[in-house]
Amino acid sequence: xxxxxxxxxxxxxxxxxxxxxxxxxxxxxxxxxxxxxxxxxxxxxxxxxxxxxxxxxxxxxxxxxxxxxxxxxxxxxxxxxxxxxxxxxxxxxxxxxxxxxxxxxxxxxxxxxxxxxxxxxxxxxxxxxxxxxxxxxxxxxxxxxxxxxxxxxxxxxxxxxxxxxxxxxxxxxxxxxxxxxxxxxxxxxxxxxxxxxxxxxxxxxxxxxxxxxxxxxxxxxxxxxxxxxxxxxxxxxxxxxxxxxxxxxxxxxxxxxxxxxxxxxxxxxxxxxxxxxxxxxxxxxxxxxxxxxxxxxxxxxxxxxxxxxxxxxxxxxxxxxxxxxxxxxxxxxxxx
Numbered sequence: 408x409x410x411x412x413x414x415x416x417x418x419x420x421x422x423x424x425x426x427x428x429x430x431x432x433x434x435x436x437x438x439x440x441x442x443x444x445x446x447x448x449x450x451x452x453x454x455x456x457x458x459x460x461x462x463x464x465x466x467x468x469x470x471x472x473x474x475x476x477x478x479x480x481x482x483x484x485x486x487x488x489x490x491x492x493x494x495x496x497x498x499x500x501x502x503x504x505x506x507x508x509x510x511x512x513x514x515x516x517x518x519x520x521x522x523x524x525x526x527x528x529x530x531x532x533x534x535x536x537x538x539x540x541x542x543x544x545x546x547x548x549x550x551x552x553x554x555x556x557x558x559x560x561x562x563x564x565x566x567x568x569x570x571x572x573x574x575x576x577x578x579x580x581x582x583x584x585x586x587x588x589x590x591x592x593x594x595x596x597x598x599x600x601x602x603x604x605x606x607x608x609x610x611x612x613x614x615x616x617x618x619x620x621x622x623x624x625x626x627x628x629x630x631x632x633x634x635x636x637x638x639x640x641x642x643x644x645x646x647x648x649x650x651x652x653x654x655x656x657x658x659x660x661x662x663x664x665x666x667x668x669x670x671x672x673x674x675x676x677x678x679x680x681x682x683x684x685x686x687x688x689x690x691x692x693x694x695x696x697x698x699x700x701x702x703x704x705x706x707x708x709x710x711x712x713x714x715x716x717x718x719x720x721x722x723x724x725x726x727x728x729x730x731x732x733x734x735x736x737x738x739x740x741x742x743x
């Protein structure tokens with residue numbers, strides 16, 4: 408128990424130190440990098456929600472972008488209709504997406520494999536049509552989601568992009584600290600048992616359906632939070648902001664991060680943010696047409712997913728851990 412508390416405290420201190428480093432970093436880089444940093448923080452939360460759902464509870468989602476949209480719309484509606492403070496908009500986004508996730512989780516508990524993946528994919532495909540049916544959602548144009556200017560106490564030189572970054576980074580740090588503790592608790596152990604040995608887990612008295620519904624609910628809540636952050640950074644929420652390609656990009660980021668661990672989540676997030684810049688540089692270098700320039704980021708994401716699955720299916724972090732474990736085993740056997 409004392410060892411667990413010490414580990415938990417040291418992890419908390421590590422997150423605090425990282426937070427101060429990010430604040431320092433935001434004061435040394437240009438506005439574009441600060442904005443990209445806010446987007447990285449959003450992706451960290453979104454990818455983590457998929458790792459929780461797929462890597463721990465064994466449920467596959469190919470339409471997670473739809474849950475981000477639910478959170479984004481929820482935050483915008485609270486802001487526009489009730490002038491709710493930003494923190495309350497984020498809480499509302501989490502709760503609304505979690506309710507959707509619970510309803511979807513009831514269905515997901517009866518499905519598995521390609522059937523579940525197909526169900527979530529259908530939700531993401533049908534999202535634009537659903538949003539266009541209701542006037543209060545703004546139709547194709549969507550809704551404006553503005554959080555207002557930074558507090559005057561931060562100074563006149565404190566930019567809106569830096570304010571986005573501070574909010575997104577703090578939210579990501581808190582979310583990741585909470586999620587790591589959750590996955591190390593009995594809930595995380597239960598989800599792993601359900602994923603790897605479902606029959607044994609059921610014989611041990613674990614409710615498989617209830618466990619899967621809980622995982623889907625929490626995962627959806629995190630996705631909704633990420634959707635609210637995305638809507639904040641682009642100041643709007645619309646069907647076009649949550650395309651099907653977003654769901655595929657998140658799935659790619661989760662695979663690249665390592666679907667069974669949170670250790671590499673920053674790798675997937677940074678990669679997804681960097682791909683558009685890399686694609687734009689390549690397109691300009693080869694003098695590609697506008698059509699090629701537009702589609703190149705999606706092609707790169709698809710190619711990256713294939714390469715990752717073929718060569719590092721567990722992600723670079725798990726690959727490195729496995730290599731160290733093999734090396735340690737060899738050294739141990741040699742000493743004997």
